[in-house]
Amino acid sequence: MDVRPLGMSALVVALAGITGSTASARELPGHPDDSPAADVPMAEHPACVVDYTLHATLDPALHTVHGEGTIAWTNVSSQPVSQLWMHLYLNAFKNQSTVFMRAPVGGFRGTTVPKEWGTIDVRKLTWTDGAAEHDLWAKAQLKRGDDEDETDASVPLPRAVAPGETITLSMVWDDKLPSIVERTGFDGSFHMVAQWFPKIAKIEPDGSFAHFPFHHLGEFYADYGKYDVTLDVPEPFLVGATGVVTESRVANGRRVERHVQDDVHDFAWTAWDKFQTRKETIDGVAVSILYPPGYDDHAERELGTIRFALPHYGARYGKYPYPLLTLVHPPASAPEAGGMEYPTLITTGGSSFIPNGVNLIELVTIHEFGHQYFYGLLASHETQWPFQDEGLNSYAEAEAMEAWKGKSSFIDLLGLSIGDSEGHAERARHFAHDDRVAQPAYAFGTGAAYGALVYSRTATILETLRRVYGDRAMQRTMGAYARRFRFKHPVPRDLIETFQREMGNEAGETLRDALFDKGWVDYRVEAMSSHSVHVAAGIFDRDGKRATTPAAPGAPGKYEGWVLVSRRGTLRIPVEVELLSEDGTRARVPWDATTDSIRIPYAGTSALRAAVIDPDERVLLDENSENDFAAAPGHAGGGAPRTLERATYWSELVLGAIAP
Amino acid sequence: MTPLDPSEIHARTRPVAVASMFVGELAWALVVATPVHEWVRRAWGAHPDGDAVLFSRGGRDLLVWLGQEDAGMSVTARTTLALLVVGVLLLQVPFGALVASLAFGRELAAPPAGEATAPTRATRALPMATAWKIGVASWLPLATLLAFSVLVSVIVLSLGGILAALVESGLTASLGDARSFTVRVVLFALFAAVAAVLGVVVDLARAAVVREIGIAHAAGTSEAGWRTMLRALRTAMATARTSLGRATLGWTGRFAVGIALIAIGFVAANGLGGRGGVALGGLFVIHQAVVLGRVALRASWMARALALVAPVQDAREAKRSSAT
Numbered sequence: 001m002d003v004r005p006l007g008m009s010a011l012v013v014a015l016a017g018i019t020g021s022t023a024s025a026r027e028l029p030g031h032p033d034d035s036p037a038a039d040v041p042m043a044e045h046p047a048c049v050v051d052y053t054l055h056a057t058l059d060p061a062l063h064t065v066h067g068e069g070t071i072a073w074t075n076v077s078s079q080p081v082s083q084l085w086m087h088l089y090l091n092a093f094k095n096q097s098t099v100f101m102r103a104p105v106g107g108f109r110g111t112t113v114p115k116e117w118g119t120i121d122v123r124k125l126t127w128t129d130g131a132a133e134h135d136l137w138a139k140a141q142l143k144r145g146d147d148e149d150e151t152d153a154s155v156p157l158p159r160a161v162a163p164g165e166t167i168t169l170s171m172v173w174d175d176k177l178p179s180i181v182e183r184t185g186f187d188g189s190f191h192m193v194a195q196w197f198p199k200i201a202k203i204e205p206d207g208s209f210a211h212f213p214f215h216h217l218g219e220f221y222a223d224y225g226k227y228d229v230t231l232d233v234p235e236p237f238l239v240g241a242t243g244v245v246t247e248s249r250v251a252n253g254r255r256v257e258r259h260v261q262d263d264v265h266d267f268a269w270t271a272w273d274k275f276q277t278r279k280e281t282i283d284g285v286a287v288s289i290l291y292p293p294g295y296d297d298h299a300e301r302e303l304g305t306i307r308f309a310l311p312h313y314g315a316r317y318g319k320y321p322y323p324l325l326t327l328v329h330p331p332a333s334a335p336e337a338g339g340m341e342y343p344t345l346i347t348t349g350g351s352s353f354i355p356n357g358v359n360l361i362e363l364v365t366i367h368e369f370g371h372q373y374f375y376g377l378l379a380s381h382e383t384q385w386p387f388q389d390e391g392l393n394s395y396a397e398a399e400a401m402e403a404w405k406g407k408s409s410f411i412d413l414l415g416l417s418i419g420d421s422e423g424h425a426e427r428a429r430h431f432a433h434d435d436r437v438a439q440p441a442y443a444f445g446t447g448a449a450y451g452a453l454v455y456s457r458t459a460t461i462l463e464t465l466r467r468v469y470g471d472r473a474m475q476r477t478m479g480a481y482a483r484r485f486r487f488k489h490p491v492p493r494d495l496i497e498t499f500q501r502e503m504g505n506e507a508g509e510t511l512r513d514a515l516f517d518k519g520w521v522d523y524r525v526e527a528m529s530s531h532s533v534h535v536a537a538g539i540f541d542r543d544g545k546r547a548t549t550p551a552a553p554g555a556p557g558k559y560e561g562w563v564l565v566s567r568r569g570t571l572r573i574p575v576e577v578e579l580l581s582e583d584g585t586r587a588r589v590p591w592d593a594t595t596d597s598i599r600i601p602y603a604g605t606s607a608l609r610a611a612v613i614d615p616d617e618r619v620l621l622d623e624n625s626e627n628d629f630a631a632a633p634g635h636a637g638g639g640a641p642r643t644l645e646r647a648t649y650w651s652e653l654v655l656g657a658i659a660p
Numbered sequence: 661m662t663p664l665d666p667s668e669i670h671a672r673t674r675p676v677a678v679a680s681m682f683v684g685e686l687a688w689a690l691v692v693a694t695p696v697h698e699w700v701r702r703a704w705g706a707h708p709d710g711d712a713v714l715f716s717r718g719g720r721d722l723l724v725w726l727g728q729e730d731a732g733m734s735v736t737a738r739t740t741l742a743l744l745v746v747g748v749l750l751l752q753v754p755f756g757a758l759v760a761s762l763a764f765g766r767e768l769a770a771p772p773a774g775e776a777t778a779p780t781r782a783t784r785a786l787p788m789a790t791a792w793k794i795g796v797a798s799w800l801p802l803a804t805l806l807a808f809s810v811l812v813s814v815i816v817l818s819l820g821g822i823l824a825a826l827v828e829s830g831l832t833a834s835l836g837d838a839r840s841f842t843v844r845v846v847l848f849a850l851f852a853a854v855a856a857v858l859g860v861v862v863d864l865a866r867a868a869v870v871r872e873i874g875i876a877h878a879a880g881t882s883e884a885g886w887r888t889m890l891r892a893l894r895t896a897m898a899t900a901r902t903s904l905g906r907a908t909l910g911w912t913g914r915f916a917v918g919i920a921l922i923a924i925g926f927v928a929a930n931g932l933g934g935r936g937g938v939a940l941g942g943l944f945v946i947h948q949a950v951v952l953g954r955v956a957l958r959a960s961w962m963a964r965a966l967a968l969v970a971p972v973q974d975a976r977e978a979k980r981s982s983a984t
């Protein structure tokens with residue numbers, strides 16, 4: 001899921017022309033075979049825990065879904081289980097007392113109060129255990145204590161299910177979809193149906209269930225399995241859904257499609273009688289896009305993004321394993337349905353024309369596609385550790401955008417050049433001290449802090465590691481993580497250990513500190529001095545005699561001095577310092593930054609003119625780049641003549657345009 | 661001083677007046693640029709590459725600078741805006757002087773007896789001091805006309821913007837996103853054209869105001885500014901009734917050349933990027949040439965406006981004096 005800082009678009013207009021640059025052609029990214037992590041073993045399939053066979057009937061006039069079906073569930077833990085937990089997340093939109101709706105955090109996402117509330121009502125839940133049929137729903141508890149929330153239900157079982165045992169439950173339920181809110185619901189005849197069926201919470205190896213209510217800023221976590229879902233909609237409606245279509249028929253004014261998919265942990269679908277569609281096979285994957293009438297230009301740009309993204313992510317993080325991918329561009333009146341990810345199905349968005357050069361459509365599309373890995377194939381606990389899907393995915397998004405579009409990966413328009421990574425760094429910078437990055441979604445105080453820290457700061461931490469330790473090392477590390485933990489629900493420790501192993505302890509420690517302990521860093525040039533080399537003057541007592549050495553002019557063409565550089569904060573990230581001499585020479589000095597400060601000696605043929613820390617902008621985490629340089633005493637810097645020239649010219653244009 | 665015959669009104673005969681308008685604009689623009697220049701200089705001036713860092717690809721330092729949470733941005737923006745408004749008002753004086761200079765001339769001393777009289781009167785430019793006096797006297801009506809035309813333009817353009825957006829969203833389904841956006845642009849451009857035509861009429865009124873005040877100045881009479889202004893507006897309307905097409909054509913041609921000049925300036929700036937030194941000096945020269953060219957185009961347009969207004973104004977004045 002993603003919301004971009006749209007304020008950037010305003011920036012385009014405000015700054016058009018302030019910078020001058022031209023994009024240069026970039027080499028295409030590595031072919032899958034060259035991936036530095038290609039040797040890391042990768043599971044072909046996950047352990048199958050759940051097997052859903054569902055039948056859903058949509059009434060688009062009432063915006064309801066009637067569902068029936070079975071769940072075969074296997075206790076893959078080491079303990080007997082005598083109670084199930086089921087998520088009924090559509091109830092998050094039932095009233096204003098749900099955990100979701102009463103969350104005090106504004107902003108970011110899901111801020112719409114639904115015009116029509118949504119519910120999910122279980123009519124029947126039974127377990128046929130041998131000859132006995134148990135009614136499980138009679139004893140189920142929807143509410144916890146006094147809490148009105150009904151999104152997390154406990155279902156006691158009449159007997160314990162042994163480790164390794166599989167049980168089959170039958171169920172009947174009815175959904176009333178809300179008006180579009182938080183990626184689910186209807187808008188006119190457009191229906192986005194997600195979080196729509198009673199879903200068993202993920203069981204952990206110790207026999208506990210990772211169950212939790214639908215939190216405002218939180219997302220999901222579930223077991224892998226098989227979904228065999230038959231969708232029944234009025235004939236004029238086109239359907240997009242998780243999984244391959246294995247049967248399709250039209251009869252009695254109804255369109256019936258059966259979608260089957262192994263190795264996924266959720267199922268979402270959409271139906272609309274106005275969808276346009278395009279299909280294309282990309283990198284062996286059947287890609288289709290469903291979009292509103294007239295949005296051909298958007299659709300082409302989204303498909304173009306997938307043409308780049310499928311092979312690129314395949315090379316970086318292991319081949320995309322599913323035979324299909326569906327993109328859904330919701331209608332302009334339902335923007336909240338956009339920018340979301342489900343297995344093999346993503347939603348994009350954008351209502352108005354966006355000029356080429358502002359890569360917003362591409363960025364959202366690549367972000368949601370990236371979730372096929374950081375959510376779909378890795379399936380970490382999104383509510384507990386949101387940085388592991390949104391954060392890693394935001395890094396992957398910025399990496400891919402730069403590999404595709406170059407340094408101006410977000411905006412390249414009228415001379416203005418903004419990189420996606422730079423945008424993340426700037427957004428994250430202001431929240432560095434507010435909260436830990438690695439914490440549950442519901443622990444963040446505001447939606448803005450959640451967005452800046454989970455998405456942007458994680459991306460900035462990882463991009464800093466890439467720039468400092470090298471692209472190849474980063475590809476190796478992230479590639480190894482994505483492959484080793486495919487289908488394995490990794491936890492943060494898995495990520496940090498991968499970095500320690502592949503990139504070294506120093507990088508692993510930086511990552512851990514930055515994620516868990518609000519690690520930060522700010523380099524500063526504190527002071528500098530240089531003088532010509534000369535004999536020390538003054539009174540000296542040597543060999544029992546006192547002698548006075550007069551001050552003498554230094555030797556021409558020999559200078560010495562120092563630059564004092566400090567590091568504030570807790571992160572120890574190696575950095576380069578550039579020393580500039582009056583005669584124009586520049587020398588780079590590496591500093592491992594393990595101490596709080598360093599006095600870097602200077603020797604040259606002319607006086608020291610200035611010093612610049614991190615001249616290649618590798619440490620994007622650096623809190624303030626405005627103190628990364630200084631001019632030597634008595635020296636001026638470059639000043640701001642470009643600003644003066646442009647500002648004068650623009651003022652003349654404005655005065656001339658308005659005056660008459 | 662004497663009002664010139666329409667055939668004698670040309671911007672090219674008034675280089676000093678055009679140049680002083682340009683110098684006035686440049687001088688005030690330097691004042692307007694001071695806050696933002698100082699803001700950047702304070703933040704990045706000590707960097708050995710100076711503000712070139714703001715032009716680097718990826719825009720990291722640009723974002724850091726704009727993202728500072730201190731008051732720099734808002735203080736600079738407000739001050740700049742205030743200076744722009746003040747500048748626009750102040751510049752009405754040199755503008756009035758320019759129009760006066762275009763509209764009037766000084767007759768040469770009578771040719772010596774016995775020499776043939778030239779078919780047209782030989783005139784010289786007004787002394788700048790006289791032109792400025794008329795400019796100062798014209799300030800209030802010119803500033804009022806300006807406020808009026810800005811208000812009208814804002815209303816027309818806002819209406820156009822809202823309507824165009826509504827039409828775009830209504831047409832997207834049938835025409836497609838790219839084509840409906842084109843419709844939006846075209847529709848908005850139509851409203852902009854309406855605003856431009858209204859602007860042309862206001863420019864005719866500006867010409868009439870300065871010419872009338874100049875004539876009064878020459879006669880040693882004076883009248884309340886707003887009455888002069890209302891009369892000038894009526895003159896402009898009367899002129900528009902007979903010659904709106906010619907006036908609009910005259911304005912549009914010059915406007916197009918002016919846009920082309922801006923495009924040249926943009927290409928130059930874009931090609932140069934963040935380079936400094938001689939290249940930056942070259943850019944300054946190109947940019948100032950663009951501005952000078954635009955001032956000259958404006959002078960040329962006002963000369964055209966004066967030529968269109970003069971006969972109408974004189975006829976109305978003749979009617980008025982015969983009526984009293």
Ligand SMILES: [Zn+2]
Nearest residue numbers: 001002390393
């Ligand atoms: Zn996301």
